[in-house]
Amino acid sequence: MVYFDNAATSYPKPKIVYDKIMEAMTEYGANPGRSGHKKALAISRGIFETRVQLSKLFNIKDPLNIIFTLNCTEALNTAIKGVLKPGDHVITTSMEHNSVLRPIVFLEKLGVEHTIVQGDSKGRINPKDIENSIRPNTKLIATTHISNLTGTIMDIEAIGKIAKKHNILYLVDGAQSAGVYDIDVNSMNIDMLAFPGHKGLLGPQGTGGLYIREGLDLTEIFQGGTGSVSHSLTQPDVLPDKFESGTPNGPGIVGLGAGVKYIMEIGIDNIRKKEEELTKHFIEEALKIEGIKLYGPLEIGLHAPVVALNIKDADSSEISYILDEEYDIAVRPGLHCAPLAHKTIGTFEQGVVRFSFGYENTHEEIEFAVKALKEIAREV
């Protein structure tokens, strides 16, 4: 199978990731805790090591400012609901995933106002439009780094500057960028960074996390056992414990650490370069095919390895089905949990066929997909 669904979950992972997960499960698959026996200490160390790796990757000073969650959606909810209180205002964009939009719309009932800044037909957000949406009660700006639909790269540095200038918190959804594009929480003025473990960071499913800037006081979503201040019936205030109740996904987090280490060994620039070359190759060839519509900026540097397309007016699910059944090519059709982004680029009815590339893909696979698209375009 040719796997072009890396924007959902990267696959396959580097072998070391599978090996480290298995090692953690079979050799020290115990519960981490403040004190404890050898296996408990081993898994605690493994989890901490992942925090350290991620801190290096994102230029985070204190590894304990990273909390682990089930996935990026939980991290985004934790950030959004931890910060926003009734009477606050939040600015987001039409290019967001439902993991940002739905929590914000949910909070409307609780008296949290929002503005959704509209992207253009290529999915681009003008930072000026964000600045113009600021109100006296604006508490948070929440934007994605890269659209999961069009691959459009947002100017998070510019948005971070605006947030800082107006003393507003900035939450970045790194779902499509973490592990492939540079993210520096300091220089980019990012107060909170949500990331999945199982996409660009090359870890397993069941992992994700949130960076919370030192000193930021968020209300936690869950309370429970934290292995700390166990005598107390109230949640401890210290990070990461405050946000990590119950048994974490120890082996998964260890696997995530192996993924991040692998990225740093290869070099994030080399990974991005390869993925950009694959993307460029695909876009150039796809543009030549009659009847194919491509979306997004289509220019490397502005467009990440996520390419949305349609063939004439054919339903995106039908095209994806043919790609899977007849060519064994895995892509993702439909709305990609980003309804407003589809409205923004005019594909709300048709959906799109999304190709998303990863470091493991090859130019031969790109050529094979292009050939398949040519054949399908002739027949549809």
Place this chain on the structure above:
Amino acid sequence: MVYFDNAATSYPKPKIVYDKIMEAMTEYGANPGRSGHKKALAISRGIFETRVQLSKLFNIKDPLNIIFTLNCTEALNTAIKGVLKPGDHVITTSMEHNSVLRPIVFLEKLGVEHTIVQGDSKGRINPKDIENSIRPNTKLIATTHISNLTGTIMDIEAIGKIAKKHNILYLVDGAQSAGVYDIDVNSMNIDMLAFPGHKGLLGPQGTGGLYIREGLDLTEIFQGGTGSVSHSLTQPDVLPDKFESGTPNGPGIVGLGAGVKYIMEIGIDNIRKKEEELTKHFIEEALKIEGIKLYGPLEIGLHAPVVALNIKDADSSEISYILDEEYDIAVRPGLHCAPLAHKTIGTFEQGVVRFSFGYENTHEEIEFAVKALKEIAREV
């Protein structure tokens, strides 16, 4: 190492569990979704199969009434916060884990009242005390099935009857019982059952779940992408999607399914019988050692494979440290995230040394531990 920390996480898992996780990760580690390519369908089927296995185990009619979470703590929070609204009253017990107590205490700020029914010195809860605590605004009764401190088995059947009689919802924390003790949500009148995947159910860390009775309307904690009704900015109402936002821990859930299947192949009665024999063996021998105090009912049928003890007035952490360092025996000292349970049995200052047994343990290991305790008791 002799591993007696199964109440935290069972270890090791059956080999088939590791194998199935690895197979899922390496062969079809994609994202599940309503539609999609072969790998997406394969992981969807794998996850559904786990729901089916769990439904059989707990006598749940519709597998879609089970939702998956990161761990039991998230499941308990989902149940408690999904049901309770300002002005409601909830009854719980002094034998609960912080994963029940802390969310309930947190809700106090939002105007949710609670009563904590006191256990006796053996950690037993009298169902009558629960019934006597019912108020006109009592919405929920939340109790554990088995104390994670004393191993005391609660009469959840009697409590379920009381809840039903008074038309009050009943939430059972199955953290220490699921996979070892019979749980029938129908005959026991359980409206919600929270369970960890990584303890008695023999799945990996990073898995847990909640059964929600058909027709029960809970508010969800997270909103996000669900792969369903993607055109809408509000969370779908259908189970399990409403409570499963973002990418689930696919391979972990597949591993959990393998664990449950393994349990049903061996027979839950056979598993319990073996664990009870180990527990009986340990209690009988430990009772003979001078200077050792044991807690809980100490009678099979009333006492699960979780045994709390102390040696004279020695700090529980010190004893656990010696067991680990000198004998390579893994146990858990301290407060076990159950402060009120420790107050109930009078060990809030000293903590206890907790031995928790699993199906993989042997009578030889029990004898080795007894020998170690004898030696330590002589020296302390």
